[in-house]
Amino acid sequence: MPALPSAAEAAKILPQDPPTILNAYTTLVLAAENAAVEAHNNMRLVQSRVVGYLMLYPPSSESLRTVTMEVDSCNGLGHSDPLQAIYNLGAMYLSHLIILFKGARGRTPAPSDHSSRPSFDRLREDCLNNPQPSPRDHSSAKASALVRDNFRCMITGKVDWGAVRRGLTDRQPREVPAFTRCCHIFPESLGNISRGSTGSKEHETATVWTTLHRFGYKDICEELGAATTATNLHRLENILTLDPFVHQLFDMLHLWFEAVEGQPNVYNVALAPDSTHEELFLPKTVRFASHRPGLPLPNPRYLQIHAACCRIAHMSGAAEFLDSVYQEMEELRVLAEDGASADVLTVAIHRRLADPG
Template identity: 25%
Template sequence: MTLAPSPQPLPTNPFIPETPTHDAYDQCLSLEQQPGWHVFESDLGRDFSESIMRDMSPVIVARVLGHALRLAPSDEGREVLTREIIDCEAHPELLAGLGHLYVYGMIRVFYNPKGPTPSISAIQSPRRSFEEVVNARSHLLSAPLVTTRELRQLTLIRDENSCVFTGDLDVGIDRPVLVAALDLDPDRPTASTHVAHIISQTLSSDIGGMTQAARDKVLFMLLLSQFFQYAVLERFGGFSAHAILGEANLNSALNALTASGTPHSWFDCLNLWLVPAKDEHGAVISDTYDVRYPTSEDPRRFRNARLKQRISFRTGSTTDGTGTVIPPPHPRILALHAACAQVAHLSGAVAHVSEFYGNPDPDGISVMTEPSAPTELVRKLKTLQLISSTA
C-alpha cells in the first residue's frame, strides 16, 4: 500500500511557462508566502467578507487551489480552476472565497461522518441564476428509482457479499450462502457491511427545532446551495453526475461500494481513497485500484484493519430472471473522490471540514432560543456565504 503525502508546501511550478495554468499556479505560490490576510488590508474593500477570510489562512487557501490544480482529475477540471483563479486577478478576498468554495462546496460533498445519504443530483453551470436553476432542475431532488435497500442488494451481488477493502464476508447474507462460503474457507473473517456512497453528502438535513417559517427559508437556501455545489463538483470533475448516475441519482451502483464499518468510516472521512492501478508497463488496469491513506494517520491502524493493497471491481448481474447488469463504481467518480481526499490532506483543509461537523447536536440544530443555536446555524450554512457574490 503506497502512502500518500501528509500536509506539505506546494512544490515548484510543474506547468509549462507562459500558459494560463502556470500563471494561476504562480498566484498560489505567491499567496502561500503571505503570513496572514492583514498584509492585504490596503487592497480590501470596506465591506470585505471578514468571516470567510478569518476562517482559512492564506497558506491553506493557496495550498487548496494549488494542489487542486496539480491533482485535478480531468483536463477540463484543471482548465475550469485555472480560469477561476485568473479571474480573481490576485485579489485576496476573491481567492479566499474561491478556496472556501472548493473546501466547503466540493471537498465537503465527499466528507460524510454521519452515514447514509439522501438522494440529490446536479446541474451543469453555476453561472446561471439560482431562480432559473430551481425552476429547471427541481426534479433532481425527487426520490430515486432505486432505494437504499435495493442498492445494498445490488452492491452485495456485485461485490460478492463482502467488504471490498478487506474481503470480510457479510454476516447478514442468506444463511445457505454464508454457510457455503464458510465451508470453502472456514477461517474467512466475517463482518457487518454497509453501502458506502462515493459522492455522499447533502445539506438538506439537520435543520430540526426551527419554526416552520425559519425551516422553509433555510430549506430554500439549502436547495440553492445544493445545486451550486454540485455544479462546482461537476465542473472540476469534468463530468455530468446526472448523465452518469441517471434517475438512480446517488443510489446508483456506479456511486457505491460495499464496506464494513471501519473502512467505510475512513472512506467517508477521506482517510481512505482509491487510485487507478497500473501493470508492469505502466498501463492502467481496468476497474482495479490501489488503496491509499494519509501519512498523518498512524499506519498501524490501517495495517491492523487488514486492508487490501489492491482492489478489483467487476460487473455483476442479478439472478432473479431480470438479468439486471450491476456496473462497477465509475472511475471518474472515484477519481474525483481521490483528488478531493488528497487536496484536503495536502493542504490541511481536512481539519476545517472536520470542524464543520465537530461535536454536532444529535438532534440537529438546536431550538433557536438555545445559546448555541446561532453558532450551529452559521456552521451549517458556511457553504452559502459565497452565494450573494456569485449569483
Template identity: 35%
Template sequence: MPQRLPPNPFNGNTLSREHSAYATCLRYEAEATAGSHPVLSGLESIVLARVLGYLIIYAPTELGRANISHDVASCDTTEKLADMAKLYVAAFIRCCKRLMPFLLHASSSLLFLVKSAKGPTSAPSSHPSGPSSDNVTDAFLHTLLEAPQNYQKSKALALHRDNYRCVITGYLDTVTYVNRADVAAEWEDAAASDPYMRVEATHCAHIFPECFNEENEGGHKHSHAASIWAAIARFGQVRGAEELAGPLVHRIENVMTMSSSLHQSFDSLMIWFEATPTLNQYNVRSIKPGILKGVQNPITLPTNHNIPAPDPRYLKLHAACAQIAHLSGAAEYISSVERELEETGVLATDVSVRAVVNVPLCSSEVAEGFLPVEAYAALGRLGARVALFWVLPGPGDGLDGLQGLRAENMAGGRGAFGACDAAGLGGAD
C-alpha cells in the first residue's frame, strides 16, 4: 500500500546533501497534498513527490543515492522535480511487463499514458532443454553460452543451471518431467517422501524484460529509451545500454527459471529478491504475504557447470524499483488506469491527456521528449481526450498545409482524429 514519506532519515551533519535533497522531497509531498501549487494538484503529483523521496531511501548503492540527491538539488523548480520523477517512473514501468502497456513518457511537465499493442506475459515456450541424456554436454553448454542469445537458448541454459526447477519454490518444470525420464525418476524418488513436491509449468523470467529494447527496433530514434537507461545507470550503476542491449537482454545473468504464477508476480514488481550476506542467497519478499505462501526463505540461487548465477546488481535494482513503485503509489496509480481501460476502453477525465507539441515532427523521427504522431492517433483509438493537439509540419512529412489540429472527446474507442484523416493519422469519426 502507498505510504507517506517517513521523517528525514539522513543526518544533516554527515549526509548533508542527502538530508537536504530528502527535505526537498518532503516539502514537495506536503505542497502536493495541500494542492498549494497549480502544478501539484491531484494524486499524480503526490505520487511523483514520493517517488523522489523513496528513490533516495532505497537507492541500491551509495553512489546512486548521492546521484539522486544531487539531481534533486539541481531541480530549481517544481516542474523539473516532476519531470525527474516521471523519468524514473518510466524506468519502473519498463521493469514491469504488466505495467508496460502504459508508457509513462517524460516531457516538459506533461504526462503521457499510451496503451501499447503488447499483451500479458507470454505463455511458456516450447521446451528447449536439449539432449535427453544424463547430463547436457560441455559442447552444448559452450554453444549456448557463446552464441548470440535469444529466449530459447536462455531458457535452456537457465533450466540446466537451475536444475529444471523454479528457483523460488523448487517445483519441477512440467515439460522436463514429461520428456526427461532420468529427471522424472529422480524427482519421483524424492517426492515419495515429500508430499509438498510438485510439478509446474515454468517460464524463463527476465530480471530486466525484453521491452527495454523494443523502442530501438526498426531503426527509429531511441532518445527516450537512452534517457531511461541513463537514469538507471545513475541510480543503480547498471549500464543497461551496454550490458543488456539487443540480444544481450537474454544473457544468463539476467534470467531465472520461475513458475508461471510467480513469474507474473515478479514481472508485476509484486515480489523481489532481498540479498543476505551469503553469496547467491536471498529472502523473497512480496507486497502481500499470500503471494509467497509456502515459500521457505532463504533461497539459494543455483550455479551449475560454471553457468553464472543471476547478477546480484540486477536483482538489487529490481528490488529497489519494486519497493519504490509500491510505496510511492506509482504502481497502484498506473494499475488503476489499466483497470479502467480494460473495463471501459476510455480514459476518465482525471487522467485525460493534454498535449502541446511545439517542435517540428516528421514521420520517421521525433524530437527528444515528445511522442511520435502515431502515438496520439493511438490515444484517439483508445478513447482518450486530447484537449489540444498541434502539429508544426516538417519538410516532406506528408503534413504540408496542416498548421494545427484539434481533437476533443474521443469517446467509444473510435478513431477520433477526424481532422487527421488526410494525413493518414486517424480512423473515421
C-alpha cells in the first residue's frame, strides 16, 4: 500500500493558510504512520493513512477543516497517547465512511417472470404512466429508475430482460440483455434509525449522519431523511440502474464516477488501480440522461462523496486491506486465541452498519 506523501510533498497539496494544517499532518499523521510501519501493524497503518488522505484529498473544504480540527485535538489534554488518538480517528472514518459504501447493501429482490397477466398490465401502467420522482420503497424506486433510464443499465446500456419480457420496452437486434439492479449511492441501511431507539445500529447510523453533517453536507442529511425512516433514501437522486456486474464493482469501491467539469451529468468512469476499461468492457465516459421529464438523475454531490471515499480507500490501502479481511471473514470459523483475528473482529463489528438485516 502506498505511503503518505512526505511533509515537503504535502506542502504542495495542502492549503498554506492556516499553517496549522500542514503542522498537524506532519507532527501527528506522519508520526502515526511511521509508528505503525515500525510496529508492522497493518490496521494502524491503514487508519493513519485514511486520516492523511482525507486531509490531502478531502471531499469538501468543510471536511478539511473538520478533519484538521480533529487531528489537532488528538494532541490535546484529553489524550495521553496522541498517536493512538490518530488511529482511533482513522478507525472512525474507516468504519463510518469507507465501510459504509463497501460491501453488504440492501438486497435486491430476485427477478421473476412468473407474475400473472393482470399484474403485468398493472406494472406496465404504473411504470409508463405514473413513475415516481420520490419513490417510497425499493421496488418502486427500481421501477421509476427503469423508466428514467430507458430500461437499461446507465453504464453498459444493456436492456433489462424483465422489462423486455413484460413488454415495457423493445429489445433491438443483437442487443445484450441483463437483469439490471437498483443501486443506491447512499445505502438503504442508513435508514436504520427508529425514533426513540438506542441500539448499536442506531448509534452507528447516527454517527454517519453526524460525520456528513460536520463535513458540510447538512443539506444531504436532510434530503435523505436522517433520523426518520429509510424512505427518502429511495429518491431517484440516490438511485442508479446498473448491470449486476457493474453494481458489484460500484458497491465494492472498484468503480466510481468523477464529474467532467463544464459538462453536466457527464462522468468519467473511474476504476480501481488494478483494473482497465478494456478488460472489463466498460466505457471511459458516460452521460446520464433522463428519458422521462420530471424524473431526476443521480445527484452529482452524492456521487462526489462516494468517489472521494473510493479514492481514499485505494490511496490509503484500505480497499485492499478490507478485501483481505472480508475474505478472511468468509473463511474463518473460530477466532484465533492469540489475538491474530483482532482485525477481522474489528471490521466485522463495524460492517454491521452496511447490513440491512
